[in-house]
Amino acid sequence: MTDQILIFDTTLRDGEQSPGCSMNLEEKLRVAAQLEALGVDIIEAGFAIASDGDFEAVQAVAQQCQRAVVASLARAARADIERAAAALKVAKRPRIHTFIATSPLHMKVKLNKSPEQVLESIRESVSLARNLVDDVEWSAEDATRSEPEFLARAIETAIRAGARTINLPDTVGYATPETYGAMFRDMIARVSNADLAIFSTHCHNDLGLGVANTLAAVAAGARQVESTINGIGERAGNAAVEEIAMALKVRHDVLPWRTGIVSTEITRASRLISAVTGMHVQPNKAIVGANAFAHESGIHQDGMLKDSSTYEIMTPESVGQSHSSLVLGKHSGRAAFKDKLESLGYQLSDNEFQDAFQRFKALADAKKQVFDEDIVALVDDEVLRGHDRIQVTEVEVYCGSTGPQRAILTLSIDGEEVTAATKGNGPVDALFNAVKKLVPHDEATLQLYEVSAVTAGADAQAEVSVVLAENGRTVRGVGAHNDTLVASARAYVNALNKLVVKRGRSALAA
Ligand SMILES: [Zn+2]
Structure with missing residues (x-):
């Protein structure tokens, strides 16, 4: 068995699906370019049937990628699979990734199908996908809560129908390293045609075990891992690709597997994802957190000055800092x-x-x-922000201890400038009122307003994050400027642009 682990990146699909993480087309293309530079093997570009925007994004990423395989997700339905194939038509190396749930709970409650009907769906969907592209991946949704006997039959069916990658996701983040590894060992031993496929992991981090579970499955024979940059993804997120890659690199003595990840591109990829999604990395996050290589205690600093390997198991340069x-x-x-x-x-x-x-x-x-x-x-x-339809042109704010605070704001909407003067309960409120006056969005509510300093010092640039919610959709905007209020206006307007993208064209005010 090979020691090479394929990295399947789902930042653009599972990651983008997480609350507030939507990306526009330009952002997805920038991320895809960085993923190729990072050396991932497969890029899951989206869920082509989800919307026209998703379809276009999968298509554009497929067109752009030179080396990586580009995948689109599809449910076990003809329309889904045909839509995925259409979006991937321009790809050099297309992959259709189709899935169906195999746990008793999901089959009964969600699909309302008998186990026999699910097997029939697997046969049909994988065969159809295989008629459209050569490279088909099949996932057993909720694999970790499926009955082993049935899961083995489902896998065998998918391989017989032409799937060459079999993904066994821990959809709900319920597995432990022992149980997840054991499932892979069991399935690889039990399924008669297992040698025809590569087994794949997909771990969620609900119990903080995503990376540990992934590595346990690799030890048990999995040779593809699904993961995301910064570990973004549904709920508590996915296993983080930078942690998996560095664990394999730093502890190669006990984890003797390789990936194609170019580790010096990790920091760049992490920063890009933070920037386009507005989801900041916690400072103590492994590998990419701001404090991951910081040493503050005297004893540690003293050791570091004498020999950095006293307290550093890898260098900041090795991850591209x-x-x-x-x-x-x-x-x-x-x-x-x-x-x-x-x-x-x-x-x-x-x-x-x-x-x-x-x-x-x-x-x-x-x-x-x-x-x-x-x-x-x-x-x-x-x-x-260069592609945003609504841009902040000018900001003027009057504030201080005697209110009401006032703002004069000029926005450019599709190239046309409009100005409003408003009052508010504080300068930020006045500013946001001006945006509302120029681009009405009464149904949206402000969920979060957060200011952080980019560096130390009183003259540091401010970075502002804003989360807006509307009818169950949340979007996050970010803005940076050495004037906190200008950064605030830019962040709010950035979030609004994303909301407008989500609602479609008609929503923009004149
Ligand atoms: Zn997932």
Whole structure:
């Protein structure tokens, strides 16, 4: 058996499905490009039948990807599978990923099907998919709560119908390493045609065991792992790809398997996902948290200065963190800025570069030292918002101890400028009222408003996150600026853009 583990990335599907994590087309394409740079083997680009937007996204990612296999999810239904195949038509290496539930609870309550009917569905759906593409993956939804006898029959049926990857997800995050590993061992031994397929893991983190379960399944013979950047995903998220890849790399002595992950691209991928989804990584998160390589206690610092391996099991450079964070100032020119962008992994178009450079100069004037983190926040803010239909043009706020606070806000909506002056209970309220006046969205409620500093110091840039909810949909917006209120307006408007994308075109006010 090979020691190579295939990495199936589902950041764009399972990850994007998590609350507040929606991405637009441009964002998905940027993520897909970074996933290829990171070296993942398969990119699950979406669920083609879910909406026209999902279909277009799968198609565009399929078109863009040069090396990775591109997959679309499909339920066990003709329309789903045909839609997936249509979206993947332009892919160099298409894969249809079809699934059906196999646990007694799901078959009865959700599908209202007998076990025999489920087997029939597997036969039909996998055969149909195999007629449309060569590479078919089949998943047994809720595998960890399925009866082993029936699960084995289902797997055998899927392989006989042409599936070459068999995924056994822990859909509800219920497994433990021992039970999950045992299930793989049992199925690989029990299913007569198991040698024709690659077995795959898909672990959720409800008990914080996603990565541990994944590694247990690998030890039991799984050779594909499904995971996401930063571990984003439904509920408590999926197993994090950066943790799996680094565990295999750092502990190769006891975990003797390899992945194609280019570990120095990990930090870049993590930052990009944070930027496009607005979901920040907790500071103590393994591998990619802000504190993952920070040493504060005196004893640790002393040891680090003598020999970094005293307290460091891997180097920050090995996951793509640049060594010194201090970079540019107001005398830095275009060339230095361009170099810096390249070292941070950005490839900007000429227009994007001009805009980013202007904002960098403005920031360098306001702030003595410009750090890598500042540049990442600034460029993400500039580039990722560049495609938004509604943009913040100008912000003016009057605030202080005697109210009411007032705001004058100019937005550009599809290129046309509109201005409103409003009052509010505090400057942020006044500002958000101005947005509401210009783009009415009475049904949406503000769920979260959060300000954090990009770096230390009183002159640090503010990064603001905003979550808006409307009819059960939540969207998250982010904005960065050295003026907290400008960052607030940008974050709110960014979230609003995502809401508008979700509702379709008609919702924009004149
Ligand atoms: Zn999942």
